[in-house]
Amino acid sequence: MSRKLLVALSSLTLAGSLLAGCGAGNGGNAGNASTTPSASASANPQQYGDTGGIKLPIVDKPTTLTWMLVSENTNLQDSMVIKEIEKRTGIKVEVQAYSSQSYKDKLKVVLASGKLPDIFHSQTIPELNKMGGQGALVPINQYLDKLPNFKKLYVDDKDNNWVMKSWSDDKNNLYTWPVYGLQRDVNHGFLYRKDVFDKLGIKEWTNNEEFYQALKKLKAAYPDSYPYASKTKEVIFKDWTYGWGVGGVSYPAYFDEKAKTWKLAYTQPEFKEMLDFMKKLYNEGLMDPEFITDTDASWTAKMTTNNKSFVTFDWIGRLDSFANQVKSQNPDYNLRYGNPVGPTGNIRTLPKIDQFGIVVSNNDKKEAALKLLDYLTSPSGSSLVTMGIEGETYKMENGKPVYPELKELPLVDIKVLEKKYGMWLEVMYLRPNKSSVYYNFTEKEKEAQDKILKNNKFEVADPVLKFTDEETKILAEFRVQLEKASNEFNTKYVIKKEFGESQWKEWQQNAEKLGASKYIDAYNAAQKRFNEAK
16 A cells, blocks of 8 residues: 555544544554464364354464554553463454554554554544545455354344445445444433432422422422533533434434434424423523533532532433442432433433444455454454453352452452453454443442333434435535534523524524535435435
């Protein structure tokens, strides 16, 4: 590949990822392996569990692969996971790790250097498809006969094979390796102070009117309080949309299941109903007047001290972290996961398949790199990188992994496992084992999962579409200005008493001038092709 091409590629913007941040490195040419492929793996292919059909060892001669990823660790080459990967597969992984803060900048330098790592990540699908079309990356679809785990998950499975058409380029070449089953079912939602609710005899709400009445009772008992607090600034409008049926992963676009068409959330009557409800809470002093500007620190203080606020929307990890934070001053503090707010009574559906931009460079080691990714997608490989080695690093007790070497720690989470064993390295967890500590819920977190799962209170997931270059340009052109204008209007609508029906109609007209129809037309054109490709 020419240096001119790589310099051009270096100007591409980089996308973030889901769990931590991103990671980096440089060269990707043939390396020197320090060991030969494991003879024991070849003699007994089942000794490492279910490999999904990929044969170990992967290579028949010493091979080193460079893998650019995110980690704060400096000793990954000596970690259990990297050594065990080499033992099982015959591949020595040379980890090029960078902090989440420095990864994006480092990757730009790497792309410009002319020396791509064998495996790296963090760009958007349009960016990767452009690189792939110019010959820098390997099209995965051309190696399906050598990738049994990928093929089973993303080609043969009718629920997942949309990846092959939605993430591929216009020549149907797929360059990015998906991550399967990472998300927990319930990760965010409305949280409330059950201890205060119980003290005042307030029942948990089951609909909007009960939510409103609960906040009124809290305000009556604590006149100086603002019962609902928020620290997500303008994101509050997106977080609440699922309860009104206009949310989705492509927000502000969403797919109307009844009409079978894409619409712009910002201008829908359901969105106005949501704003009207917020406005009602704001006008009656039930919503914190600083909801659009509050910082994490001030919001935390309101939710944990002095009876200032009692209900919010956030991550379920707060249920225990807030209680632990104040247990010495308030041992009765009891934050719980509440029912959804909004007429649908639903929350967002988190994706079964995530896109981190994981790719393999198009060089003489591409087949070994692809097979390594396939092994890490197998039950055997995924267990190694997200749980460890049973009988060596952990043992199972009551269906959960226990780590004897970490028994003195109050909490063993994925960051602890990364530091100790090199587990849970970003983009190595291609199919996390659901028995991993990441899916160990506390009693409060388990209650949150059960509350939503029991009644299947999830909005239907929107289709994932593939856009043409022209459509991508349209979306990029209009999204920023629509989002900026909408956030400004939404805030004014909620806090200004004079804002009402007239201003809403003006906003709808303004949104049209800012490209609302053109933006949604791109989605519906892509949807038409998606339907025809079935």
